[in-house]
Amino acid sequence: MRSSKFVHFDLELAEPTFSSSLTDLIIELDYLRRKKIRGTTHPEIFFQLKHIFHFLESIGSARIEGNNTTVAEYIETKLEGKKKLPYAIKEIQNIEDTMAFVEKSVKNHSINRAFVSEMHRMITDGLLPPPDGEGDHAPGNYRTTNLRINMSDHTPPDFLKVGDYMEELFNFIHRKDSPKYDLLKIAIAHHRFVWIHPFGNGNGRTVRLFTYAMLVKLGFNVDEGRILNPTAVFCSNRDAYYKYLSMADKGTKKGILEWSEYVLKGLKEEIEKIDKLLNYDYLKKEILLPAINDSVDRKYITDTEAKVLKKAVESQVIQAADMKDIFVGKSSQEVSRQIRKLIEKKMLMREGGDKTARKYLIRFDNNYLLRSVIKLLGKKGFLPLRESI
Secondary structure: OOOOOOOOOOOOOOOOOOOOHHHHHHHHHHHHHHOOOOOOOOHHHHHHHHHHHHHHHHHHHHHHOOOOOOHHHHHHHHHHOOOOOOHHHHHHHHHHHHHHHHHHHHHHOOOOHHHHHHHHHHHHOOOOOOOOOOOOOOOOOOOOOOOOOOOOOOOOOOHHHHHHHHHHHHHHHHOOOOHHHHHHHHHHHHHHHHHHOOOOOOHHHHHHHHHHHHHHHOOOOHHHOOOOOHHHHHHOOHHHHHHHHHHHHOOOHHHHHHHHHHHHHHHHHHHHHHHHHHOHHHHHHHHHHHHHHHHHHOOOOOHHHHHHHHHHHHHOOEOHHHHOOOOOOOOHHHHHHHHHHHHHOOOEEEHHHOOOOOOEEEOOOOOOHHHHHHHHHHHOOOOOOOOOO
């Protein structure tokens, strides 16, 4: 049993020196934040990738807390469309739903107690409280007892102080400092939230979405075509995550700056890596076409379906006339019928979601192509979760 006690230290900005590698990271990330996002990948294809990264991020966040659901198990549940989710899947689905709530709401709402409480309610919705599950006895409410953190020498503050410490944290993130401090404040605020441990359970899942909310709020334009996967920073190496949190727990400037550099370095690497998918030539050659071939080999799709999908991938957007060479001798009505079948199987989608549209794109986010796309993303190093699909 670890012996620990609560030690207060002030919440403040720990400024790096101008010549430090952390300062370089802040400058580079600030450039990425302001950079106009341009790419050759069709938005409707890119946002399918975003959907995939989001549910994988949800799995990763749950994994840190001990959920052992595999990617394959989660995919099967999504594809089968089960209404009653297994308990472990429900925990992951809650995280995914909360992420969608953050993206939809955060730009028009302050990150305050009400916002964080709603995130916590959604994250723990329908889950049994400890020791039987990953819910909370009082979802959305600050804890009313003192607690200990597993694998940590830090003891969170007395429950009577939680409200004051959280209000101080909200004031800190909303304080009108120079924008050059925004990214540093995100890293410091993440640690401070964990340090306070405001809820009885679910603090880890909540703080990772709290961090995501701050990133979106501060200008990383996820609604304009950027994928942010901050959980990849934390779940790719759980031991490193706890190691750097422990450094920051000491309350020293050195510890806070080392934690901040760990967070921002991981974030920069993830953004630069995933932004490669905006280059459609890369996405087509390295992910989509190999995924179609893999799906044929695994008998998820037929040879004819593969030909249509490859045609769609090559051009990004296709029309019925483009498929005449696949359905030689078939009438226009028969070609249209084949297209409808692929739409029903969720392998093609109408451009813009318009039911009358006559232009089509590949769809891979909710059908049996999904396994192969994730397999190829993992093979190319885009995913923090290392397992076979």
